[in-house]
Amino acid sequence: MTAEPQSAASPLIHLQGIQKVFLTDEVETHALSEIHLEIAQGEYVSIAGPSGCGKSTLLAILGLLDTPTGGTYTLNGNQVANLDHSARARIRNREIGFIFQSFNLIGDLTVFENVELPLTYRGLSAGERKERAMEALEKVGMSHRLRHYPSQLSGGQQQRVAVARALGGKPSILLADEPTGNLDSKNGEAVMDLLRQLHREGATICMVTHDPRFARHADRQIHLFDGRIVEELVEAR
Amino acid sequence: MNLRQILRQWAKSPGFAAVAILTLALGIGANTAIFSLVYGLLLQPLPYREADRLVQVHESVPARGVDRVPVAVPNLIDWQRQSASFEGLAGLRHAEYNLTGQGDPRRITGARVTANLFSLLGVNPLLGRTFTAEEEAFGKHFVVLLSESYWRSSFGADPGVLGRSLLLDGGSYTVIGVMPGELRLPSRNTQVWTPAGFEPEELELRGNHSWWVMGRLKSGVTLEQAKVEMNGIARRLGEQFEDVRDFGVTVIGLREELVGELRLPLLILLGAVGCVLLIACANVANLMLARSAARAREFAVRAALGARRGDVIRQLLSESLVLSLSGGVLGILLAWWGVTGFVGWLPEGHLLSTGQINGSVLAFTLGVSLLTGLGFGLVPAWQVWRTDLTEVLKDSGRGTTEGLRRNRLRNVLVVVEVALALILLVGAGLLLRSFSRAQRVDPGFKTEHLLTATLALTDQKYPTEPQKAQAILGMVEQVAALPGVESAAAVFGLPFGRMQSKVTFRIEGRPAPAAHEPDNANYRQITPGYFRTLGATLLGGRDFELRDGPDSARVVIVNESFLRTFFPGGAPGQVPSARVSLDGTNNWIQIVGVVRDIRDGGLTQPVEPQMFMPMSQQCWGLASLVIRTRGSAETLEGPVRRAVLTIDGEQALDQMRSMESMVDDTLAQRRLQAVLLGAFSALALVLSAVGIYGVMAWSVSRRTQEIGIRMALGAQWSDVRRLVIHQGMVLTFLGVALGLLGGVGLARFLAGLLYEIQPHDPPTFGWVTVILIGVSWVACWIPARRAARVDPLVALRTE
Numbered sequence A: 001m002t003a004e005p006q007s008a009a010s011p012l013i014h015l016q017g018i019q020k021v022f023l024t025d026e027v028e029t030h031a032l033s034e035i036h037l038e039i040a041q042g043e044y045v046s047i048a049g050p051s052g053c054g055k056s057t058l059l060a061i062l063g064l065l066d067t068p069t070g071g072t073y074t075l076n077g078n079q080v081a082n083l084d085h086s087a088r089a090r091i092r093n094r095e096i097g098f099i100f101q102s103f104n105l106i107g108d109l110t111v112f113e114n115v116e117l118p119l120t121y122r123g124l125s126a127g128e129r130k131e132r133a134m135e136a137l138e139k140v141g142m143s144h145r146l147r148h149y150p151s152q153l154s155g156g157q158q159q160r161v162a163v164a165r166a167l168g169g170k171p172s173i174l175l176a177d178e179p180t181g182n183l184d185s186k187n188g189e190a191v192m193d194l195l196r197q198l199h200r201e202g203a204t205i206c207m208v209t210h211d212p213r214f215a216r217h218a219d220r221q222i223h224l225f226d227g228r229i230v231e232e233l234v235e236a237r
Numbered sequence B: 001m002n003l004r005q006i007l008r009q010w011a012k013s014p015g016f017a018a019v020a021i022l023t024l025a026l027g028i029g030a031n032t033a034i035f036s037l038v039y040g041l042l043l044q045p046l047p048y049r050e051a052d053r054l055v056q057v058h059e060s061v062p063a064r065g066v067d068r069v070p071v072a073v074p075n076l077i078d079w080q081r082q083s084a085s086f087e088g089l090a091g092l093r094h095a096e097y098n099l100t101g102q103g104d105p106r107r108i109t110g111a112r113v114t115a116n117l118f119s120l121l122g123v124n125p126l127l128g129r130t131f132t133a134e135e136e137a138f139g140k141h142f143v144v145l146l147s148e149s150y151w152r153s154s155f156g157a158d159p160g161v162l163g164r165s166l167l168l169d170g171g172s173y174t175v176i177g178v179m180p181g182e183l184r185l186p187s188r189n190t191q192v193w194t195p196a197g198f199e200p201e202e203l204e205l206r207g208n209h210s211w212w213v214m215g216r217l218k219s220g221v222t223l224e225q226a227k228v229e230m231n232g233i234a235r236r237l238g239e240q241f242e243d244v245r246d247f248g249v250t251v252i253g254l255r256e257e258l259v260g261e262l263r264l265p266l267l268i269l270l271g272a273v274g275c276v277l278l279i280a281c282a283n284v285a286n287l288m289l290a291r292s293a294a295r296a297r298e299f300a301v302r303a304a305l306g307a308r309r310g311d312v313i314r315q316l317l318s319e320s321l322v323l324s325l326s327g328g329v330l331g332i333l334l335a336w337w338g339v340t341g342f343v344g345w346l347p348e349g350h351l352l353s354t355g356q357i358n359g360s361v362l363a364f365t366l367g368v369s370l371l372t373g374l375g376f377g378l379v380p381a382w383q384v385w386r387t388d389l390t391e392v393l394k395d396s397g398r399g400t401t402e403g404l405r406r407n408r409l410r411n412v413l414v415v416v417e418v419a420l421a422l423i424l425l426v427g428a429g430l431l432l433r434s435f436s437r438a439q440r441v442d443p444g445f446k447t448e449h450l451l452t453a454t455l456a457l458t459d460q461k462y463p464t465e466p467q468k469a470q471a472i473l474g475m476v477e478q479v480a481a482l483p484g485v486e487s488a489a490a491v492f493g494l495p496f497g498r499m500q501s502k503v504t505f506r507i508e509g510r511p512a513p514a515a516h517e518p519d520n521a522n523y524r525q526i527t528p529g530y531f532r533t534l535g536a537t538l539l540g541g542r543d544f545e546l547r548d549g550p551d552s553a554r555v556v557i558v559n560e561s562f563l564r565t566f567f568p569g570g571a572p573g574q575v576p577s578a579r580v581s582l583d584g585t586n587n588w589i590q591i592v593g594v595v596r597d598i599r600d601g602g603l604t605q606p607v608e609p610q611m612f613m614p615m616s617q618q619c620w621g622l623a624s625l626v627i628r629t630r631g632s633a634e635t636l637e638g639p640v641r642r643a644v645l646t647i648d649g650e651q652a653l654d655q656m657r658s659m660e661s662m663v664d665d666t667l668a669q670r671r672l673q674a675v676l677l678g679a680f681s682a683l684a685l686v687l688s689a690v691g692i693y694g695v696m697a698w699s700v701s702r703r704t705q706e707i708g709i710r711m712a713l714g715a716q717w718s719d720v721r722r723l724v725i726h727q728g729m730v731l732t733f734l735g736v737a738l739g740l741l742g743g744v745g746l747a748r749f750l751a752g753l754l755y756e757i758q759p760h761d762p763p764t765f766g767w768v769t770v771i772l773i774g775v776s777w778v779a780c781w782i783p784a785r786r787a788a789r790v791d792p793l794v795a796l797r798t799e
Helices: A055-062 A085-096 A112-122 A126-140 A155-168 A184-199 B003-012 B012-041 B073-082 B119-123 B146-157 B200-204 B223-240 B254-294 B296-304 B309-345 B357-385 B388-393 B404-439 B465-480 B532-535 B560-566 B633-647 B661-666 B670-704 B705-713 B718-754 B761-790 B792-797
Strands: A013-024 A028-039 A042-050 A068-073 A098-099 A173-177 A204-208 A220-225 A228-234 B053-061 B064-069 B086-100 B106-113 B141-146 B164-167 B171-179 B193-197 B209-217 B250-251 B450-456 B485-494 B502-504 B521-524 B538-541 B555-560 B579-582 B591-597 B610-612 B620-627 B654-658
Touching: A013 A055, A028 A055, A028 A228, A042 A055, A042 A184, A055 A173, A055 A204, A068 B164, A085 A098, A098 B073, A112 A155, A126 A155, A155 A173, A155 A184, A173 A184, A184 A204, A228 B388, B003 B012, B003 B309, B012 B254, B012 B309, B012 B357, B012 B670, B053 B223, B053 B254, B073 B086, B073 B200, B073 B223, B073 B485, B086 B119, B086 B404, B086 B450, B106 B450, B106 B654, B119 B209, B146 B171, B164 B193, B164 B388, B209 B223, B223 B250, B250 B254, B254 B296, B254 B309, B254 B357, B254 B404, B254 B670, B254 B718, B296 B309, B309 B357, B357 B404, B404 B670, B404 B718, B404 B761, B450 B633, B450 B661, B465 B620, B465 B633, B485 B532, B502 B610, B555 B560, B560 B591, B560 B610, B620 B633, B633 B718, B654 B661, B661 B670, B670 B705, B670 B718, B670 B761, B705 B718, B705 B792, B718 B761
Parallel strands: A042 A204, A042 A220, A098 A173, A173 A204, B106 B193, B141 B171, B521 B610, B555 B591
Antiparallel strands: A013 A028, A013 A068, A220 A228, B053 B064, B053 B209, B053 B250, B086 B106, B086 B164, B086 B209, B141 B193, B164 B171, B450 B620, B450 B654, B485 B521, B485 B620, B502 B521, B538 B591, B555 B610, B579 B591
16 A cells, blocks of 8 residues: 555544435435544454445445535545545545445456556556556456456456455555455455455455454444444454 | 237337337338339339330431431331331420410420321320321321310310310311320320321421431330341431431330439439438347347246247347338328428429329338338347347346447447448538539529520411511510510520520531531521620620621621530630531521530530521521510519510410529439438438437446446546547447448449539548538437436446
8 A cells, every 4th residue: 555644643534423314205314424433544444234224325425436415524634525526536546446245347348457447547657557457466366367357257256356456546445345245255255365465464444344254354343323333343453 | 929018018118119110210211202203213114005115216326426316207207118126106296386266375385296106105095086197197187186184274174175176376276185194295294296297398308307206116026126127227228318328226115215314313312212221220220139138137037937039039020020010101101291292392294203102112111111120120139049048037247247249239230320321421422512513503694684485486477487587576676675674685595495406517618527527516596685685705706786687698606615616726716717508508607706605405514516596597486585684584474475465466475484493493303313312311310320329328328337337446527428439439430431432332323423523522521421420429429428427326336
């Protein structure tokens, strides 16, 4: 990870009083209420909770895919809650790496092209893109499958490629949404090991999961219920 | 799958059904409309007995490359006597008559025909009888046959019309019959037929080529055999008679003669609408592919319930056929509306006005609809054939987006659409530019504020040429004195008019020209002031004056083309000191002036050598008044008629119209081709744009998740728009490359229809390419814009 160094007093992510209210048929649904959360650089945080508790909504707000209805969101010291579309896209590209439950690789692109994709939006030279993509693929052990298409890979391999794609941009934080949800237990464990490995190497990770076994992989476990943080555990490592 | 299920499917997606049916209706309608014209002209049986044996026989002058010359009466009679290839040969000649004694005098269109014409054609009268051989003789020819339309319009379809008299050119003709409406010879406008009544002079003059000859080949005799025999006869006649020394004979099937130069443009149009239909098919095939992809799960469920692959394909084909038949029904309505409007727009008597939606056309439409349904129905059926339906049910989303490779077939269809549209645009562009060039041709005179009308003085009333000339000069004087008239004159051989004549001549001091050398010119008779009234330019010498009378030295004015042909090397406009003879005697005529070329055969036809004689020195009694007006030409029609009646109370004026409209008519054929091909290429452009839009919109909808991923990874709106537009434009450029190749091929076919435009005209190819690319870009931009609005969060939730 090559994010800008943060001072101890300045967390990487700072959420203050975040709310998210959905309006459907004149009914207000409070998906998130009064969320206060700080994530420091290098932390491995899991967000767990039952289905519908708001964990995916929280992750979407953290990833700038959604905007909060209220509260403030500071990323790397910058207010990012109410940026325009273009600025949010730029921050997503440079500061955030996504790992999705369904891998979300693009079927028409090879493994290498999938990993290279976010870098093309950054305007990097071809040489630099290649260097970074190769580095990321080597890190996840997929550099031998460069020219393969996603459909030619197993689920576990696809998720590794997705992780490599997230790493390629050297983001400040990795946001993982149920990264093992579409994998069997063996492949699931392997992906969790990979995240653990990345964390040991300095990556900041925020993972949403409903599975307590995987939540325990994180240093800090946050439990959501009805859109509120109801419990926070810090594992002693 | 029954009809009710299909209709239920349509009700579920009315947009799909509406777009598909409308697209097919446009394609099938265009084909039906053009086929109705093709059928009317090229395929419909001629209304004559065994019409495939009917031919038109012309004289020809092979040494000069002239293959169709009207026939001289003595030659016709010799042919009738000597030929063995024909059951009969009949003559006919266009004629116009002054009809008097029935209210205001007026001109009617007719024909003089030999008595055997109707039996040769196999046409029986609706009422009464046709001519007898005796009535063909001069002096006994005062009987007349009416056309059915004239009988209905002027006599209220009165069966008692037989025996009544018509005063034609002052002679009393007895009505002996009414001919059926199908008889349209020599033209669709013919109102009466009279017997040939060959005058003694006509029976003598072999140089007077003015009759059309039709023949019926004997059973078993081919066109080639008849040609050989007739040319043998012509050779023998040429050895006997100096006037036809170098003449031959051309024999042409009647259908080919009637269709003339319309065959190629019609076939090109048929090809064009075929392309439009292909584009429509490709569009609907694309829609069907999209639907079948979206319905893959439905098909899979059917397969799980026991349906065989063939059952699913049959279902798809049933849907296609019902769609295409619905499109066909709507297409017939569109075609009926289009053909009715088009025929109404054509000039009266135009050959294409035979176009109509009849049983044969409906059968064609049914066939086209069924073929179309199969055509676009087979594409998705084939797709289903290749798909493992049970795999579809197992599909649980492998975590990758759908690949574009699955769109390959749809992409191919779009490329083909673009290519076809470009080919049509090239054709339309070439014809439109050609038409535009033709419109800009300088006719050599001023066409605005010029009113014209034709008249024919009869021998009964004006037996001598001086009498005829005197009457015409008097009428010109009366008309010139009218308020609003700037000047007036008369001419035999009005530019773009029907009365045309050629004359063979000799130049004093030169030997008789060889067979391949030019020896004739267009022949005109004019009154003094004609060039001034017309707005033509006298380049040298003098105009005719009143002193150029019947008793003074004979004079002639020639045009620039005449000088270039017969006096090359002289200074432009320099009057040659030369005399010509028109009758082979020493009756020499002095050239006194040179006029700038006046186009008269058509704006795009080359100007031929012309000779202008003063009407006071030679006048056949046929003339057109040319009236230069100060204001609108049309407002003077009434006063001009009345002015002529003050000189001769029985004199009819015909074809009164402005010169501008006559010039306009000469471009009718080019306009017709350009407008029709332009309309069809515009339709093709729209349909292909819809096709590109459809594919891109479908692609965007299928790639929503991919677009969401890209945006989550940091893609800007502009990146997404670029992605979609790039995909569409790659298809467009592939289509353009193919289309340009096809356009080059089409241009070769069009070469003969172009005027002052090269078939590979770079601006045309350039502009239509730019237009097509522009339209494609817009068609891609709309779905691209929609793609850029994809909410990544929503897109990712669909995973």
